Amino acid sequence: MSVTDQPPSGDPREALHDRIAADSLTTRRDYLRIVATVSGGLAVGGLGVAGGILPRHGDPDDAKAPSPKRIAAQLLSGESLAFHYPDEEDRAVAVRLDDGTLVGYFAICTHLACAVLWRKDRGSEGELYCPCHEGIFDARTGEVTAGPPPRALPKVVLTEQADGSIWAVGTTRSGESIEHGLCRQLAKDRPDLASRIGCPAVKGGGAEAPAASAEAETPGRRP
Numbered sequence: 001m002s003v004t005d006q007p008p009s010g011d012p013r014e015a016l017h018d019r020i021a022a023d024s025l026t027t028r029r030d031y032l033r034i035v036a037t038v039s040g041g042l043a044v045g046g047l048g049v050a051g052g053i054l055p056r057h058g059d060p061d062d063a064k065a066p067s068p069k070r071i072a073a074q075l076l077s078g079e080s081l082a083f084h085y086p087d088e089e090d091r092a093v094a095v096r097l098d099d100g101t102l103v104g105y106f107a108i109c110t111h112l113a114c115a116v117l118w119r120k121d122r123g124s125e126g127e128l129y130c131p132c133h134e135g136i137f138d139a140r141t142g143e144v145t146a147g148p149p150p151r152a153l154p155k156v157v158l159t160e161q162a163d164g165s166i167w168a169v170g171t172t173r174s175g176e177s178i179e180h181g182l183c184r185q186l187a188k189d190r191p192d193l194a195s196r197i198g199c200p201a202v203k204g205g206g207a208e209a210p211a212a213s214a215e216a217e218t219p220g221r222r223p
Contacts, residue, residue: 059110059154059173065185066171074164075102080118080126082107085156085168092156093118094166095139097125102166104156105142109135110174111149128153151175157182 066086071094075081081094091107095118105128107116114132118139122129127145128137135147142153157170157178172181183199 059106065189066168068167068169070165070167071158072166075166078120080120081166082118083168086171091115092168093128094156094158094168095126097139101140102158102160103140103142104158104168105137105153106156106171108153109133109149110144110151110153111135111147116153155181 069085071083071085072081075094075096077096077098077100079096083092083094084090085092092104093107093116094102094104096102105116107128108114109116109130109132111130111133114130114135116128116130116135116137118126119129120126122136123139126139128139128142129135130137130147130149133148135149136145137143137149137153138145142155144150144152151174154174154176155172155178156168157172159167159169161167170178170182170185172178176184183194183197186194186197186199
């Protein structure tokens with residue numbers, strides 16, 4: 001299912017259409033999370049996030065390493081796909097850029113957890129767009145390029161098999177590299193495998209985490 005919209009024309013009806021589309025993808029759990037954040041506990045919540053106790057808006061739940069999931073038979077250049085990963089309540093989007101690069105992200109804005117939409121017509125490579133408060137993320141990196149979102153979109157790690165099928169195989173936190181995200185998850189559930197592929201000892205994660213070692217930059221290589 002592609003989530004590409006029509007080119008923007010300045011028509012206020014189009015902005016309303018985007019808001020409705022985003023609202024329809026925002027679950028009751030997301031609304032409750034927003035209400036809870038706004039209505040109370042801002043100071044406590046901020047301290048909890050800073051200390052790594054509570055997940056930040058858009059960050060995945062790291063209770064366990066996600067299992068691989070086949071999300072598409074193929075994905076052609078310029079196309080996108082909305083899917084759910086790692087759980088059925090977690091919205092995500094896969095995009096094949098025009099040069100063939102395959103990227104995946106959580107489709108949940110890091111501002112107030114509204115739905116993020118893929119807009120192929122916006123920018124030179126398309127944009128990931130949150131119509132709730134005009135948040136914009138770079139399609140290639142997930143970094144914030146405009147609007148109020150405070151952090152980049154967490155990534156969904158995608159791989160393409162020889163038959164062209166696309167699989168989701170892991171997640172990262174906001175600001176975390178794919179290598180570090182995979183090593184962090186493997187360190188909990190598969191320390192033997194993490195050691196074999198050269199992962200450093202990983203305790204934290206996200207933008208504040210230490211950079212992965214040189215050996216971990218190529219996860220397929222044995223130490």
